[in-house]
Amino acid sequence: MSEASPGALDIARLSTADADFADRLEALLAWEGVSDDEVQHRVAEILEAVRTRGDAALVEYSNRFDRLSVSSMAELTLGPERLRQAFEGLPEAQRQALATAADRVRRYHEHQKPESWSYTEADGTRLGQQVTPLDRAGIYVPGGKAAYPSSVLMNALPAHVAGVGEIVMVVPTPDGVLNELVLAAAHLAGVDHVFTVGGAQAVAALAYGTETVPRVDKIVGPGNIYVATAKRAVFGQVGIDMIAGPSEILVISDGGTDPDWLAMDLFSQAEHDEDAQSILVSWDDAHLEAVAASMARLLPTMEREAIIRTSLAERGALIHCRDRAEAVALLNRIAPEHLELSVADPEAWLPEVRHAGAIFMGRFTAEALGDYCAGPNHVLPTSGTARFSSPLGVYDFQKRSSLIECSAEGASGLGPTASVLARGESLTAHARSAEYRIRD
Ligand SMILES: NC(=O)c1ccc[n+]([C@@H]2O[C@H](COP(=O)([O-])OP(=O)(O)OC[C@H]3O[C@@H](n4cnc5c(N)ncnc54)[C@H](O)[C@@H]3O)[C@@H](O)[C@H]2O)c1
Numbered sequence: 001m002s003e004a005s006p007g008a009l010d011i012a013r014l015s016t017a018d019a020d021f022a023d024r025l026e027a028l029l030a031w032e033g034v035s036d037d038e039v040q041h042r043v044a045e046i047l048e049a050v051r052t053r054g055d056a057a058l059v060e061y062s063n064r065f066d067r068l069s070v071s072s073m074a075e076l077t078l079g080p081e082r083l084r085q086a087f088e089g090l091p092e093a094q095r096q097a098l099a100t101a102a103d104r105v106r107r108y109h110e111h112q113k114p115e116s117w118s119y120t121e122a123d124g125t126r127l128g129q130q131v132t133p134l135d136r137a138g139i140y141v142p143g144g145k146a147a148y149p150s151s152v153l154m155n156a157l158p159a160h161v162a163g164v165g166e167i168v169m170v171v172p173t174p175d176g177v178l179n180e181l182v183l184a185a186a187h188l189a190g191v192d193h194v195f196t197v198g199g200a201q202a203v204a205a206l207a208y209g210t211e212t213v214p215r216v217d218k219i220v221g222p223g224n225i226y227v228a229t230a231k232r233a234v235f236g237q238v239g240i241d242m243i244a245g246p247s248e249i250l251v252i253s254d255g256g257t258d259p260d261w262l263a264m265d266l267f268s269q270a271e272h273d274e275d276a277q278s279i280l281v282s283w284d285d286a287h288l289e290a291v292a293a294s295m296a297r298l299l300p301t302m303e304r305e306a307i308i309r310t311s312l313a314e315r316g317a318l319i320h321c322r323d324r325a326e327a328v329a330l331l332n333r334i335a336p337e338h339l340e341l342s343v344a345d346p347e348a349w350l351p352e353v354r355h356a357g358a359i360f361m362g363r364f365t366a367e368a369l370g371d372y373c374a375g376p377n378h379v380l381p382t383s384g385t386a387r388f389s390s391p392l393g394v395y396d397f398q399k400r401s402s403l404i405e406c407s408a409e410g411a412s413g414l415g416p417t418a419s420v421l422a423r424g425e426s427l428t429a430h431a432r433s434a435e436y437r438i439r440d
């Protein structure tokens with residue numbers, strides 16, 4: 001891929017008619033957020049240091065990577081009073097927007113709440129499933145290149161709805177700069193503890209616990225390559241939600257949407273990160289050209305122009321396909337984090353969409369609305385992992401226990417089956433345990 005050059009629009013142009021299309025698509029999508037040997041090594045070192053030296057290592061790494069100069073965890077800990085002050089000190093418009101977003105996100109997640117269930121068989125045996133919330137969840141809120149109050153809501157509110165006992169939030173504060181909206185969001189979302197630490201060291205603290213940071217049962221939330229690598233490494237010690245990496249958007253357009261709107265939709269994810277990916281697919285060649293022209297014209301007006309340029313040049317693409325059927329095949333191959341169906345009849349597409357983190361239907365549904373306030377979660381599987389992962393949700397903060405309650409008659413009825421299978425496995429104690437309960 002090419003370097004970004006100021007002024008012109010630098011973005012890959014692909015066509016499904018090209019002989020090398022499959023190879024070029026493959027290269028475009030290849031991005032493994034947690035594979036770099038050097039990063040793995042560095043993260044392993046950080047995890048071990050925090051595991052063995054606790055707060056002291058956490059303070060050292062925070063000073064080094066976030067350019068701080070603190071001497072104890074007390075300086076990296078925020079209490080409920082500080083969070084409340086942040087909320088109350090916000091300008092009215094921000095407080096209102098945060099409250100509206102929180103209400104909508106909470107209401108959406110209420111619908112996700114799974115219930116315990118059971119059924120009783122004719123002989124009185126009861127079988128079922130009991131749903132219980134996690135005791136303590138750790139939420140990672142990214143903060144290296146941008147501050148994400150919306151991610152506080154998206155992580156903490158489903159945990160709340162799930163009934164989690166205690167929510168511990170970590171967020172880096174590069175150069176010691178606190179973001180008031182982030183703290184206010186933590187107040188609104190009912191976070192119990194906030195530690196201003198980030199990166200692999202924060203993940204380690206949540207996974208192993210330190211003198212100050214309580215050890216959690218599961219770590220959720222997006223982050224950069226250090227965070228993703230650390231989450232993968234501590235999995236097993238604690239649960240994790242998924243590997244949510246750099247943002248992605250795939251827009252499919254039938255040619256009927258204003259090119260300026262689509263240009264901005266593509267920019268909206270590109271502006272997150274140089275590694276973010278924005279792709280537009282259409283079978284209308286003139287429309288692809290119109291969107292490219294809009295992008296070239298609008299780019300210089302963007303505050304984060306440099307990041308957008310690099311992201312588009314390194315990982316973006318405008319793809320021409322022959323028809324709707326090819327667009328469907330492409331979207332399922334890409335399995336994007338965000339899929340915008342900018343088409344006249346999005347409903348007709350739905351049955352064919354098999355892999356996408358979130359589906360934005362129709363010309364009016366800007367992905368950005370989903371990022372902040374539509375209601376569904378914005379923590380979504382990236383890099384094709386939508387093939388097997390789902391959005392962060394209430395279910396990530398709960399677990400299920402099976403329930404089995406045999407009546408005397410039920411135990412007697414099941415005994416012979418268990419006994420035969422146990423003896424087939426040469427597990428005699430299993431067999432006899434079942435046989436004791438068989439009635440004569
Ligand atoms: N999928 C989602 O839901 C979602 C939502 C928001 C953001 N994101 C993504 O999350 C990512 C956030 O990344 P970010 O960097 O802004 O914030 P971050 O909080 O993930 O990472 C910042 C931390 O990285 C560590 N770090 C940085 N350089 C390091 C180095 N050389 N060695 C060791 N540690 C180092 C530091 O500890 C720093 O505190 C972006 O890729 C963004 O696109 C995803």
Ligand SMILES: N[C@H](CO)Cc1c[nH]c[nH+]1
Pocket residue numbers: 148150151246247248269337371378379380
């Ligand atoms: N698009 C991000 C998830 O990929 C979420 C986000 C937060 N703020 C803005 N956008």
Ligand SMILES: [Zn+2]
Pocket residue numbers: 247268269272371
């Ligand atoms: Zn976004």
